[in-house]
Amino acid sequence: MSLLEIENLTVEFQTAQGQFRAVDGVSLSVDQGELMAIVGESGSGKSVSMLALMGLLPWTATITADRLEFDGIDLVRQSARDRRKVIGKDMAMIFQEPMTSLNPCFTVGFQITEALKTHLGGSRATRRARAVELLNLVGLPEPERRLNAFPHQLSGGMNQRVMIAIAIACRPKLLIADEPTTALDVTIQAQILDLLLDLREKEGMALILITHDMGVVAETAERVSVQYAGQKVEEQKVRDLFRDPHHPYTSALLSALPERAQGKKLPTLPGVVPGLFDRPEGCLFAPRCAHAFDLCHKRQAVQAGAEDGFALCHTPLRKGVPTSLEGASLEGQVRS
Amino acid sequence: MIKLLFRRVGLMIPTFIGATLLSFLFIRMLPGDPVLLMAGERGMTDERYQRLLHEFGFDRPYWQQYLEYLWGVLQGDLGESFRTKVPVLQEFLTLFPATVELSLCAMLLATVIGIPAGVIAAIRRGRALDHGTMGTALVGYSMPIFWWALMLIIVVSGQWGLTPVSGRISLLYFFEPVTGFMLIDSLLSGQEGAFGSAVQHLILPTIVLGTIPLAVVARQTRSAMLEVLGEDYVRTARAKGLSPFRVVGIHALRNALIPVTTTIGLQIGVLFGGAILTETIFAWPGIGKWMIESVSARDYSVVQGGLLLIAVIVMVVNLMVDLMYGLINPKIRY
Amino acid sequence: MTDTTAVSTANAAPNNQAPVGPWREFWAYFSENKGAVAGLGFFVVLVVVALLADFIAPHDPIEQYREHFLVPPVWVDGGSWDFLLGTDAVGRDILSRLMFGARYSLFIGCIVVSGAAVVGIAIGLFAGYLGGWVDTVAMRVMDILLSYPPLLLALVFVAILGPGLENAIVAIAVIQLPHYVRLTRASVMSERNRDYVTSARVAGAGTLRLVTVTILPNCMAPIIVQAALSFSTAILDAAALGFLGMGAQPPLPEWGTMLAEAREFILRAWWVVTFPGVAILVTVLAINLMGDGLRDALDPKLKRS
Numbered sequence: 015m016s017l018l019e020i021e022n023l024t025v026e027f028q029t030a031q032g033q034f035r036a037v038d039g040v041s042l043s044v045d046q047g048e049l050m051a052i053v054g055e056s057g058s059g060k061s062v063s064m065l066a067l068m069g070l071l072p073w074t075a076t077i078t079a080d081r082l083e084f085d086g087i088d089l090v091r092q093s094a095r096d097r098r099k100v101i102g103k104d105m106a107m108i109f110q111e112p113m114t115s116l117n118p119c120f121t122v123g124f125q126i127t128e129a130l131k132t133h134l135g136g137s138r139a140t141r142r143a144r145a146v147e148l149l150n151l152v153g154l155p156e157p158e159r160r161l162n163a164f165p166h167q168l169s170g171g172m173n174q175r176v177m178i179a180i181a182i183a184c185r186p187k188l189l190i191a192d193e194p195t196t197a198l199d200v201t202i203q204a205q206i207l208d209l210l211l212d213l214r215e216k217e218g219m220a221l222i223l224i225t226h227d228m229g230v231v232a233e234t235a236e237r238v239s240v241q242y243a244g245q246k247v248e249e250q251k252v253r254d255l256f257r258d259p260h261h262p263y264t265s266a267l268l269s270a271l272p273e274r275a276q277g278k279k280l281p282t283l284p285g286v287v288p289g290l291f292d293r294p295e296g297c298l299f300a301p302r303c304a305h306a307f308d309l310c311h312k313r314q315a316v317q318a319g320a321e322d323g324f325a326l327c328h329t330p331l332r333k334g335v336p337t338s339l340e341g342a343s344l345e346g347q348v349r350s
Numbered sequence: 351m352i353k354l355l356f357r358r359v360g361l362m363i364p365t366f367i368g369a370t371l372l373s374f375l376f377i378r379m380l381p382g383d384p385v386l387l388m389a390g391e392r393g394m395t396d397e398r399y400q401r402l403l404h405e406f407g408f409d410r411p412y413w414q415q416y417l418e419y420l421w422g423v424l425q426g427d428l429g430e431s432f433r434t435k436v437p438v439l440q441e442f443l444t445l446f447p448a449t450v451e452l453s454l455c456a457m458l459l460a461t462v463i464g465i466p467a468g469v470i471a472a473i474r475r476g477r478a479l480d481h482g483t484m485g486t487a488l489v490g491y492s493m494p495i496f497w498w499a500l501m502l503i504i505v506v507s508g509q510w511g512l513t514p515v516s517g518r519i520s521l522l523y524f525f526e527p528v529t530g531f532m533l534i535d536s537l538l539s540g541q542e543g544a545f546g547s548a549v550q551h552l553i554l555p556t557i558v559l560g561t562i563p564l565a566v567v568a569r570q571t572r573s574a575m576l577e578v579l580g581e582d583y584v585r586t587a588r589a590k591g592l593s594p595f596r597v598v599g600i601h602a603l604r605n606a607l608i609p610v611t612t613t614i615g616l617q618i619g620v621l622f623g624g625a626i627l628t629e630t631i632f633a634w635p636g637i638g639k640w641m642i643e644s645v646s647a648r649d650y651s652v653v654q655g656g657l658l659l660i661a662v663i664v665m666v667v668n669l670m671v672d673l674m675y676g677l678i679n680p681k682i683r684y
Numbered sequence: 685m686t687d688t689t690a691v692s693t694a695n696a697a698p699n700n701q702a703p704v705g706p707w708r709e710f711w712a713y714f715s716e717n718k719g720a721v722a723g724l725g726f727f728v729v730l731v732v733v734a735l736l737a738d739f740i741a742p743h744d745p746i747e748q749y750r751e752h753f754l755v756p757p758v759w760v761d762g763g764s765w766d767f768l769l770g771t772d773a774v775g776r777d778i779l780s781r782l783m784f785g786a787r788y789s790l791f792i793g794c795i796v797v798s799g800a801a802v803v804g805i806a807i808g809l810f811a812g813y814l815g816g817w818v819d820t821v822a823m824r825v826m827d828i829l830l831s832y833p834p835l836l837l838a839l840v841f842v843a844i845l846g847p848g849l850e851n852a853i854v855a856i857a858v859i860q861l862p863h864y865v866r867l868t869r870a871s872v873m874s875e876r877n878r879d880y881v882t883s884a885r886v887a888g889a890g891t892l893r894l895v896t897v898t899i900l901p902n903c904m905a906p907i908i909v910q911a912a913l914s915f916s917t918a919i920l921d922a923a924a925l926g927f928l929g930m931g932a933q934p935p936l937p938e939w940g941t942m943l944a945e946a947r948e949f950i951l952r953a954w955w956v957v958t959f960p961g962v963a964i965l966v967t968v969l970a971i972n973l974m975g976d977g978l979r980d981a982l983d984p985k986l987k988r989s
Contacts, residue, residue: 070588102591109582109589117583119604119680129590164680180590361827368828379844485719488976492968494920496927497943497961500950504958508951623833627924641836642928645843657840661831668831 017188017220018044018067021081025059025066025244028074031291036062036075038244044188044220049211051223051235051252053267057287059244060224064190068107069097085187103133106181107190111197112173116165122149122176123161129183148179151216153209171202175209182213189214190222195230207234228271232256240264243287243298250323258333260318260325262303265334297328305329305336354682358672362665367420369661373654374419380650384408387650389432428655433647438655442637447530448518449636452628453621455552456560461614464564465603468571468610472579473598484572490565495624499558499631506554513554516633520547559628563617570613574606581605608679615671619664713981720977726970734786742768743777745784745937750775754953770955772946778955781937782963788938789919789967792853796918797911799857804864805907809895811865812872823869826862834859835924842930849938852931856921860914867910871903905982912975916968923964939964 025037037059044050052060066077067089082089084105089097101107109115116125126148127141136144142161149157152175165173174194181189191210195203211234214221223235231238231252238255240248240263248261259265266283268274285302288294297315300306307328315326322330322337329336377384385402386394394402407415422428428438471483507515514520518532525539533552536544578584579602587601625638633639637656644652676682715721733740743749755771756763763770769778811822829837841855842848875881876899884898925931926940934945939960946956 068589070585098591098593100591102589107589109586111582114582115586117587117601117605119608119678120601128592132590132592166681177586180586364824365827365831368824369831372828376840376844381844381846488719488972489965489969492916492920492965492972494923494940494943494961494964494968496924496940497957497964500943500947500957501961504950504954619831619833621833623835626833626835626839627927630928642839645839646929653840653843657832657836660833660836661828664831664833 016043016045017048017085018042018222019081019083020063020067021079023063023066023077023079023082025062025071026076028076036244037066040241040244040246042239042246042249044222046187047214047218047220049214049221049223049234049236051225051231051238052241053225053228053231053238054241055226055287057243057289058241060241061192062244063241064107064192064222064224068101068105068190069094070107099133102129103184104186105188105190106184106186107192108174108177108181108194110193112170112177113165113197115177116173118165120164121161122163122165122168126161126176126180126183129180133184144183145179148183149176151182151213152176152179153205154179170198171206174198174202174206178206178209178213182217182219185217186219188220188222190224192224193226194223196226228267229273240267243293245298245326246324247299247326248323255323258331260323260330260332261299261327262305262331262336263299264323264325265331266302266304297326299327305331354676355673358669362669365665366662369658369665370420370423371416372661373658374416376654376657377650378412387648388429423658428658429651431644431649431652433644433649433652438652439659441640441652442656442659444530445636445640447527448532448634449622449625449629449638451531451533452552452555452559452634452636453618453625455556456621456624457563457614457617459556459560460563460567460617464567465571465607465610467568469575469598469603469606471568471572472575475576480572483568487565487568490561491569493561493565495558495561496627496631498561499554499628502554502557503631514547514551518548518551518634519544520551523547555628555632555634558631559621559624562624563614563621566617566620567610567614571606571610574609575602578602578606608675611678612671612675615667615674618667618671622660622664710981714977717977717980719973720980723970723973723977726966727974730786730967730970731790733783734790737780737783737787741777741780741783742766743780745781746776746935748775749777754949754956756953757955760955769959770953772942772956773949773953776935776937778959781942782939782959785937785939785942785960785963786967788849788932788936789922789964792849792856792922793915793918793971795853796857796860796922797915799853800860800914801864801907801911803857804861805868805900807861808865808868809872809900812869813876813891813895813899819869822865826865829859829862832859835921838921838925839928839930842925847930847933849932849936852922852925855925856918859921860918863910863914864907867906868903871906872899875899875902909975909979909982912971912978916971916975919964919968919971 020040020042023037023040023042024035027034027036040059040063042050042052042063052064054060062071062075065071066075067082067084069089071077079090084100087100089100092100116122123142123145126145127138130136130141130144134141145161146157149160154160154172154175160168160172160176165176168176178194189210194210195206198206207230210221210223213219223230225231235252238248238250238252239246240255240261242263248255248259248264250260255264256268259268263283266281269281270283272280283302288298288301294301294311296309296311296313297303297306299315300310303310310328313328315328318325318327318330322332325331331337377388380387385399385406385408388406389402403409407418410418426439428442430437431441434441467483467487471480474480503515506512519536523536523539523541523544525535525541525544528535528538532548533545536548575598579598581602583605584597584602587597592601622638625636626642627638628634629636629639630642637660641653641656641660644650644656749771752764752767752771752775754773755767755775757770758765758768760770767777767779769782771777772781807822811819832840837859838852838855841858842851845851845854872895881894881898884894889898922931922938923940923943926938926942927944929944932938932941934941942960943957946953946960950957
């Protein structure tokens with residue numbers, strides 16, 4: 015049985031201009047101790063779906079799902095009070111901006127022991143000892159002294175280590191890392207990533223890594239879910255995905271990697287993720303797709319089978335070539 | 351932190367000198383003969399006029415007069431009231447506790463109600479409770495407090511007969527002031543009912559003087575909370591699985607209090623202004639009433655001295671607010 | 685044919701919204717705030733009443749009807765249709781006095797705000813742009829003015845100048861000066877080193893032109909909001925001075941002065957005390973509501989949060 019089961023998760027935001035669907039029918043399952051990556055551009059809804067899982071969205075968000083199960087607990091029917099017993103304990107999350115994600119008014123020690131106190135109790139001395147142990151674990155030098163430091167006295171990389179220490183304080187079964195290295199220096203990025211992988215090994219927890227960096231995915235993950243405009247467009251094993259991407263979006267992301275580029279100029283993907291006003295009526299990716307047919311602009315894409323990586327596409331790619339489409343004429347092909 | 355203290359005190363020196371200059375010039379800018387104004391006498395003999403002219407120093411050059419005045423001020427000599435012939439400083443010190451007692455109660459009211467009101471409005475943002483609270487706060491902020499005082503007197507004292515209309519304590523009780531604070535002195539006196547009477551006398555003036563600070567604190571708390579609630583660290587706190595009470599009451603409020611503290615401190619100056627009106631209406635024997643009476647009675651040495659003393663107090667309070675800001679904001683403390 | 689239509693709708697959707705003028709945009713934000721619109725509505729009515737007081741007031745504001753001392757409002761026993769809101773202790777019609785009083789309050793607000801704003805902005809502009817000793821002296825003087833409770837300072841100025849409406853206006857304008865100076869200076873300091881100012885200077889603009897034509901328009905939003913808020917403060921302070929006998933002198937129907945005259949009747953004739961205060965409160969409230977709306981509409985930082 016898998017640790018996390020998400021089926022058909024949809025998140026909508028109430029805005030002054032109307033309902034905005036940030037996550038659109040996403041499904042996902044993660045096994046115990048597995049490393050899963052979710053990839054997509056900004057605005058693809060990858061953070062929002064995880065925030066929805068954690069119950070961290072503001073009240074303007076409406077969350078619906080056919081199934082939302084973690085560790086055998088049904089999160090859909092669970093009260094907010096019961097949810098709080100799970101999040102921060104068995105399911106924890108770290109965020110993109112380490113400098114603003116820690117409370118500037120409290121010491122690092124307070125913020126770590128607070129998580130311990132809430133979920134595990136124990137005496138002040140044991141909590142403190144555990145905090146020192148945690149800071150050691152995340153590789154922060156002089157942990158005893160750091161406990162009394164305020165976040166603004168530490169660097170971004172150190173703060174992200176503190177965030178990780180808080181997240182793993184109660185030995186979670188699942189850690190969600192939301193672009194944990196984006197805001198950091200390039201040299202620190204690799205260190206933090208290694209630390210996360212290392213901790214996953216040691217603690218035996220599952221890790222969901224949200225990123226927009228295909229390079230990171232290639233080095234770390236086992237399975238990848240690619241999201242675009244709130245929809246999951248493809249899901250595959252990492253090795254298979256890199257060898258044979260089935261969705262044109264995945265293909266475009268991969269060919270934008272410097273390591274895979276052919277020729278002198280790095281290929282780019284034109285345009286941006288559709289927003290509230292410019293949502294296409296057909297396939298959401300069609301306006302930017304290199305292989306779009308006229309059908310793609312008119313009818314919403316359908317999900318392909320497992321052999322095509324569940325690609326959300328009328329004509330999933332095989333070895334970079336679109337499969338033929340029943341009833342669609344190749345003459346009507348439009349490139350936009 | 352020590353550096354901050356020295357810098358702030360250093361900044362106060364020119365302001366203090368400016369305040370003494372303003373007080374010094376005040377007497378000399380008044381229309382009419384300064385000697386007659388200072389002495390407050392009419393029809394004095396020429397001989398006495400010359401003696402007073404020399405005594406007050408109006409026959410010497412301005413810069414010399416100012417230095418003498420400044421020298422006197424630094425030694426605590428602010429002249430004496432011509433009405434009572436009591437030194438200004440001594441009168442001030444006798445009346446000051448009454449104003450402090452009233453101001454502290456008003457500030458307490460503003461903080462104890464204003465901060466929770468602002469927090470609740472912020473977490474119920476955009477809903478009826480938010481609109482209701484902030485609407486009420488804006489009415490309070492727009493209140494002409496002298497009229498508000500009269501309305502409260504009409505209803506609470508006149509129609510319901512609940513509170514007395516003037517003074518600090520009922521005439522039935524008499525005791526020598528020890529601290530000058532009626533709430534403490536009435537307890538120390540051991541007289542039955544004295545404390546209750548002192549509290550009753552405080553209620554209306556506290557409400558009147560506290561109304562505008564209350565509105566300001568509530569509005570400021572709400573906007574500070576709204577800003578803080580959108581911060582990443584609040585999301586982190588929620589991601590830890592903390593209760594909403596702890597997330598709002600500890601993580602968010604602790605940060606929101608930093609700007610709110612400054613606001614509360616800056617209300618002290620406003621409070622002294624409000625005290626003039628409140629004390630006048632409720633016959634509260636404090637600094638505000640003393641100042642307005644001295645202005646009306648043309649007791650200018652009192653006005654001159656009181657002006658300087660109040661400026662110094664506001665400066666000291668502002669200094670304390672700055673230091674307080676440093677104390678509660680770890681980014682400045684370390 | 686069909687496919688081209690589909691593509692063009694998909695691409696053309698974001699271009700539908702035509703850019704709107706600054707006034708339209710301002711009004712769109714301002715009118716979203718219902719309180720601000722209500723405040724504006726009341727304010728307009730008040731201005732009309734003040735302008736037309738000569739024609740719509742039922743009585744002369746200072747005429748004393750000897751047979752009608754302390755007549756209660758019309759809906760109370762003993763009230764009369766001749767005096768809708770009753771009469772005061774010397775038989776003057778309260779409604780008429782309130783209508784004429786609106787003139788004084790609005791007049792005070794206008795003069796104080798324009799006086800304090802013009803002088804304060806000028807000082808702030810030059811202090812902020814020139815820096816150096818001009819800045820130091822100006823800011824120290826403002827610090828000194830700010831270390832007094834505003835009302836006390838106004839009282840002292842009135843004591844120097846002598847009681848009266850004009851002197852009260854001057855005194856209140858002086859105590860509001862520091863806010864404009866500080867606000868303008870802070871804006872100028874932050875704008876001074878922006879690229880557009882540098883480019884204007886490189887293009888050869890003189891200091892005066894640089895400060896007034898180039899920088900000032902970019903600092904106006906907070907100043908406009910301050911002006912709205914200080915309009916209401918001015919009305920409150922003037923009423924307070926009137927109440928203390930230091931502002932407008934009887935028999936002028938200024939609202940604060942009316943309250944001062946009515947004080948001794950508070951337990952006998954509530955209406956003499958109630959209505960002038962209600963007039964002050966509602967006027968100040970309306971202006972503050974407008975001020976809040978202005979702030980929300982003009983401050984892009986707070987706009988969409």
